[in-house]
Amino acid sequence: MSRVITISREFGSGGRELGRKLAEELKIGYYDSEILVQLVERTSFTERYIQEMEDNPPYPIFPITIGKTFLHTNDVNFQQAQTVFKAQSRIIRELADKADCVIVGRCADYVLREYHPYRFFVYADVESKIKRCRERESGLSEEEIVRQLKRIDKSRSKYYAYHTDQQWGDKLNYDLCVNTSNTDIQDFASSFSQFFFNSKQTVAPIE
């Protein structure tokens, strides 16, 4: 019986940091780029190619339920993206089967919906996201950072909408939406881990 926390997050909101700290507090696995490494091992694509596919998903605006039936069936990029998503979903399910863990991004909240994960959405106001990005990548101007924030979140939104037929960031798809603008992520993670330890409601048997 595993318990999984999934983290969806706006770019620059500190979602990864929250995920890592939750995993540390709970002493459970944390999976983010590790999934990408496994994907490269299991498919014929390079890390760079997969990342480019994720950044510029070759999808129409229709969700998969519509797209699958009559669109793009002969488009190579589209087929490859589908192959990658399927392999990725298999890896995510294997990780969830193995042990309690935190999984960042990759529509894991949806891929694992039958496992009833605890689903986070992490967000922040633009000023906080700019500040966080500046701390990481000093080379970009404010204007460039804002463009980057918009571009990456647009990709994430499109990717999520396509694979899940749900709206990325819509509160109802998550159990907890955390605004990190004025929140100490370490304090939050340590209190939340207490809740996660105690709570019976979020435990769901897995297979």
Place this chain on the structure above:
Amino acid sequence: MSRVITISREFGSGGRELGRKLAEELKIGYYDSEILVQLVERTSFTERYIQEMEDNPPYPIFPITIGKTFLHTNDVNFQQAQTVFKAQSRIIRELADKADCVIVGRCADYVLREYHPYRFFVYADVESKIKRCRERESGLSEEEIVRQLKRIDKSRSKYYAYHTDQQWGDKLNYDLCVNTSNTDIQDFASSFSQFFFNSKQTVAPIE
């Protein structure tokens, strides 16, 4: 130096319960209908009249910043609603000045924006809200409950939009959005109160 938690909530989501439990855990004041009682004392309106005004706000869809300048200046209902809102906001600020507390509804997140309160939005899926309402009011059919949920949330949304020029339920207006559908409210409140105790980020000097 007071610290305030504000609770905005969808009808039937358990927001009041969460607010009460947070106040209990933190051993601080809890204000909800107490504000209404004070309002009746301070204005010439009855409790029933004020409640009716809140349920059916006599406002246009424009926010107050637009409405104030050229609309409704002679409309008695509108003027009365403004009087009530002003008196209510004064009471809310007085409560915040006095001591740490939890305040439910009444645009308190906006009224107290200079106090930097910790702002909750509490929501749930429709099935959970129906279940919660059924536990309270067994007389209504499912269809009637759904109508009630929609009607009350529509009023809250309109009231909030008018007075704050912000969108009710928009994640960015809150620090934490809690989906109570699969969450044990008592467990959550007790873990969160720990975070609130520890966290320095949410403390803000008042005045």
